[in-house]
Amino acid sequence: MESTTLLALLALLLLATYKNLPWIWHLRTFHTILTRLYISPPPPSTLHPTHLFLPTISTTRSPLSECDYNMHKSNSTYFTDVDISHANLRCLLFGSRLSVRPASPESIIMILGGVQCVFRREIKPYQGYEIWSRVFSWDGKWMYLVSHFVERGVFEPGFVGDGDGKEGEGDNEMMRKKVFATCVSRYVFKQGRRTYPPERMLRECGLLGKRAVSPGTEEIEERRRRDLDKAQLKLGWDAVHEAFEGNVRAALGRYMS
Numbered sequence: 001m002e003s004t005t006l007l008a009l010l011a012l013l014l015l016a017t018y019k020n021l022p023w024i025w026h027l028r029t030f031h032t033i034l035t036r037l038y039i040s041p042p043p044p045s046t047l048h049p050t051h052l053f054l055p056t057i058s059t060t061r062s063p064l065s066e067c068d069y070n071m072h073k074s075n076s077t078y079f080t081d082v083d084i085s086h087a088n089l090r091c092l093l094f095g096s097r098l099s100v101r102p103a104s105p106e107s108i109i110m111i112l113g114g115v116q117c118v119f120r121r122e123i124k125p126y127q128g129y130e131i132w133s134r135v136f137s138w139d140g141k142w143m144y145l146v147s148h149f150v151e152r153g154v155f156e157p158g159f160v161g162d163g164d165g166k167e168g169e170g171d172n173e174m175m176r177k178k179v180f181a182t183c184v185s186r187y188v189f190k191q192g193r194r195t196y197p198p199e200r201m202l203r204e205c206g207l208l209g210k211r212a213v214s215p216g217t218e219e220i221e222e223r224r225r226r227d228l229d230k231a232q233l234k235l236g237w238d239a240v241h242e243a244f245e246g247n248v249r250a251a252l253g254r255y256m257s
Helices: 002-019 024-041 075-094 172-177 198-204 217-231 237-243
Strands: 056-060 109-117 130-140 141-153 177-189 194-196 255-256
Touching: 024 075, 056 075, 075 130, 075 141, 075 177, 075 255, 109 237, 130 198, 130 217, 130 255, 141 217, 172 177, 177 237, 194 198, 217 237
Parallel strands: 056 255
Antiparallel strands: 056 130, 109 177, 130 141, 141 177, 177 194
């Protein structure tokens, strides 16, 4: 009886704290990186420029240990979820050129330079939610990523490699009401001490044409310019919040985190 009670208490403890146990962030992060880069990397021919702005979707819940005294997900815990979500996106898009080793003259790494978040709606204890992360825009130095925390299971896109889904339906107002929070992060690529231009990285990863006049490049550049002011927060947070694309035709993948 004592052993049964102990096991039950241990199970309750794990249920309440499973995302906040010691070293769990490292385990989640390195598991994601190793899986995306080495265990099940995407085939080299899977991604091409039409996939550049598609999201990865990370699904998770908020255990009791992530909640504050108001009994909803604590603001600070959003950033650890974004770390895992970005690990998926970064490895999928840039894994062919990124290194997991420290910066050196030969290796290229992707360094977080800043992240900001605005909260719209609360996430209740154990409520399921998703983090949709995608490339937002870039300039001569920074790569901007946007992450939207949304209600779980509301949006069901197809997936790259499975024939791609059709563009979904749904008005923008409805989609915005399903967003809990929005984060914008900026990253810089480094090769040793030298900044590696984002455009060059995209070309080398096959996400931009090799030449400026390659098919589709004009449309990508138009979108980059359109969203750059949003990514740099010059148009305010409403513009970033409204940039959520729940009706996207396909996602790069859906992952448990």
